[in-house]
Amino acid sequence: MQEVIQSKNVKGRVIELVDWLDCVFKNSIEVLNGMIEHTGFLYGQISDRLPLLEEKVDNTAKEMESLTDFFIENNSEHNFSKVTRVVNDFKTKIEQVYSSLSARDEISSMLEGFLLNNSNDEQARILQVLQLIKELESVLNQLHILSINANIVAFKSGNNGAGFKVISDEINNLSQKIKDRYRVIENNIKSLHNWHGNFTTGIKQLVSEEEKIALDYRNKLESIFNNIFNALYDISEKLKEVTDSINKAINPVYDIIILLQNQDIIRQNVENLIKIIGKTRKEVSYLKKADLTDPVEIEKVFDVLTFLTDVSGLGQKLMDNIINQLYDSLFAIQNRLENMEKRLERLMENNSPDLFFSISDLESGGMTSKISFIFHKLMDFIPRLNRKLSCLLEEYLKLVDGSSGFFNNMDGIENGFNEIITISDWFCKIKLLAKIEFTKMENRNIFTGAIEKAIDDVINTSNRNNRIYTDLKNELEDEYGQFLNLANGNIESIRKAIQIIEESEEELKLSIKLIGSTVEDFRSAVLVLVKEVAEVNGNIKNAFALKEDGQKIIAYFKEVKEEVDKFKNGYLIGFKLNNQKGSNDRLNDLVNEFTSYLERKTASEELSDLNIDVGSEGGELTLF
Incomplete structure (x- = not known):
């Protein structure tokens, strides 16, 4: 109330x-x-x-913008992201390395005649020189038999056969000198044959190594780059999500x-x-x-x-x-x-370790993120490729360093043939003296034609062998010289390739440090923002x-x-x-x-x- x-x-x-x-x-x-x-x-x-x-x-x-620049391509047609550009540059340089090895087919083609003859027995053409010795040995043996028989006849002819005996002894002596020279040539040829076998093996290994690098490693690298570009796409998408999350968080x-x-x-x-x-x-x-x-x-x-x-x-x-x-x-x-605080904390939780990882993880090749995956694959591939190229370089150097075995033996054979030609000139004088002495002897017609023919055979065979060898030598030295030029060119190319790869490795390492530093800065910026x-x-x-x-x-x-x-x-x-x-x-x-x-x-x-x-x-x- x-x-x-x-x-x-x-x-x-x-x-x-x-x-x-x-x-x-x-x-x-x-x-x-x-x-x-x-x-x-x-x-x-x-x-x-x-x-x-x-x-x-x-x-x-x-x-965030700096980090995205590394991985997300700009709209410009040729303006790639930093990582894409580094990876593409590396890929281009590696392809240049492979191109420098493309001469393996040229080497095989160039040395086809040098390594194998086109004859059915497929003997190395350099072995044709051995056949020259066998031909001359047959002629010298025939001449030797004739000279023995001539000595017997000269002995029976008494004083009339004394001069002929001297000539027959000289024929036998000259024949022996030629035989001795041919033994030296034969040793040179056998040594050259051994060198040829080692050279052939080395060429096959070299071609095999180049083939392996050019095919196997190229395929492996292609696979790596495919995986890398797929990873780059995933990272780009993830960064777009992070960018969107950051923008929503800071708006x-x-x-x-x-x-x-x-x-x-x-x-x-x-x-x-x-x-x-x-x-x-x-x-x-x-x-x-x-x-x-x-x-x-x-x-x-x-x-x-x-x-x-x-x-x-x-x-x-x-x-x-x-x-x-x-x-x-x-x-x-x-x-x-x-809300900002929660979103930023959620950003750190949801995107770690895909993006927010330490630079030590990246440099050590840790596989805790897609970014480290990219560089781990490349950094793992580079030394393996370099080792292969170094082995290839060693093979080339061995073949080139072994050139003395080829040229020394070829020169030795040539010197032997030259000495034989000199001896053959004496046979011409002996042939004239034999005719004179034949006139003093009875039954001279028995040996006249045979000895003259044998001496002519020796002279002709020696001259023919020398011509054949000279032509063969010129061809082989020309082919081998071409190989050496090509090999030295490839040696230089491989050395440059190794240098290019090492420089690319340094560029990749620098990119790793830059990305790692940017990631650290980005993460630190986010953490400071969260704290603030x-x-x-x-x-x-x-x-x-x-x-x-x-x-x-x-x-x-x-x-x-x-x-x-x-x-x-x-x-x-x-x-x-x-x-x-x-x-x-x-x-x-x-x-x-x-x-x-x-x-x-x-x-x-x-x-x-x-x-x-x-x-x-x-x-x-x-x-x-």
């Missing part, structure tokens, strides 16, 4: 109410001033840290910049609420001075009580708006920072204490409204003030303090009796 306030006790009740209201308003102002200080501190911390946070965001974006920073702009509006709304409470507090103080015996004063008291009721209702709405504004800015900032976001976020974790302060203010206004309504209704009945509405002058003065669209709109909705110019959304902000 509503308490009826009688005139005899109303003064005391008014004083009690005023004292209580003054205490409530004083506490409210303290709480609101605390809110201003607290929000200023929180916004200030965010504002102070925001430039650093923006710097970290920019650094992270730059490092809230720009929202926070906008949200920070609400600080001044919130602060001014709180200050306006403090002004309202301050003016209301002054109005309340009037109640103590009111003369409750005067009907005019009684109505003024009722106006003040009505004013208090309206203000307490309006105050609740304004405080609720302020809390919502805090939610829309400060709490929204906290929410965005928390966490620190900024930690500074506003107690922002929800502001909500409690705001709820406290709302509770104050609610209590004031309840108490004043109860007092006002009792006052209305006690003083028999029927249908009393109260004056709006005080409310109009308060509304003039509002500086924002939201405040005016709230006042218009709460105080429907007043004609309030709401204005446009956003309103005008008066800065103090």
Whole structure:
């Protein structure tokens, strides 16, 4: 039941109410001033840290861009990513190495006659020289037999055969000298034959090695490059995902910049609420001075009580708006920072070790990521290829270093034939002397034709053999010389190839270090950003204490409204003030303090009796 306030006790009740209201308003102002200080501190911390946070965001974006440049191709037709360019350059250089080995077919073709004759027995052409010895041996043996028989006849002829005996001995002696020279030639030929066998084996090994490098290793490298480019595609896709994740994670920073702009509006709304409470507090103080015996004063008291009721209702709405504004800015900032922190942490967790790995892992060839897989495969392949090329180089050097065996034996054979020709010239003189001595002997016709024919056969065979050998020597030396030129060219090419591969290896190692460094920078940038976001976020974790302060203010206004309504209704009945509405002058003065669209709109909705110019959304902000 509503308490009826009688005139005899109303003064005391008014004083009690005023004292209580003054205490409530004083506490409210303290709480609101605390809110201003607290929000200023929180916004200030965010504002102070925001430039650093923006710097970290920019650094992270730059490092992310640097990393993506390594793996993602630009839109330009010939502008490849850094890794793709390095890998392509390496592939091109390796293909140049293989091209330098393409002479293996030319070598086989060039040495076809040198290694194997086209005859059915497929004897090495160099072995034809051995046949020359066998032919001459037959002639020399025939001449030797004739010379023995001639000695017998000369002995029987007595003094008439003495000269012929000297000639027959000389024929036998010259024949033996030729035979001795042919033994030397034969040894040279056998030595050359052994050299030829080793050379043939070496050529086959060389061609086999080149074939293996040109085919097997080329196929292996092709497979490696296919896997590498597939891995590069996977990394590019992963980096696109990471880029998207980073952008989503750091985008809230720009929202926070906008949200920070609400600080001044919130602060001014709180200050306006403090002004309202301050003016209301002054109005309340009037109640103590009111003369409750005067009907005019009684109505003024009722106006003040009505004013208090309206203000307490309006105050609740304004405080609720302020809390919502805090939610829309400060709490929204906290929410965005928390989301940033979670997304960045998730980014680190979900993409490790695919992207976020240590440079030591990359340099040691660890297989914990697709990036290290790329370089591990190449760095593993390079030394194996270099070893093969080095073995090939050794084979070439052995063949080239063994050239002395060929030329020394060829020269030895040539010298032997030249000496034989010199001896053959003596046979011509012996042939003339034999004719003279034959005239002194009986039965000379028995040997004349045979010995002359044998001597002619020796001379002709020697000359023919020398011509054949000279032609053969010229052909073989020409073919072998071509091989040496080609071999020396290949030796130089292989040395250059080994140098190219070593340089490519250094370039790959440099790329590994650059990528590793960029990955480290990117990871560090993300970690620093995570830390910075966490620190900024930690500074506003107690922002929800502001909500409690705001709820406290709302509770104050609610209590004031309840108490004043109860007092006002009792006052209305006690003083028999029927249908009393109260004056709006005080409310109009308060509304003039509002500086924002939201405040005016709230006042218009709460105080429907007043004609309030709401204005446009956003309103005008008066800065103090």
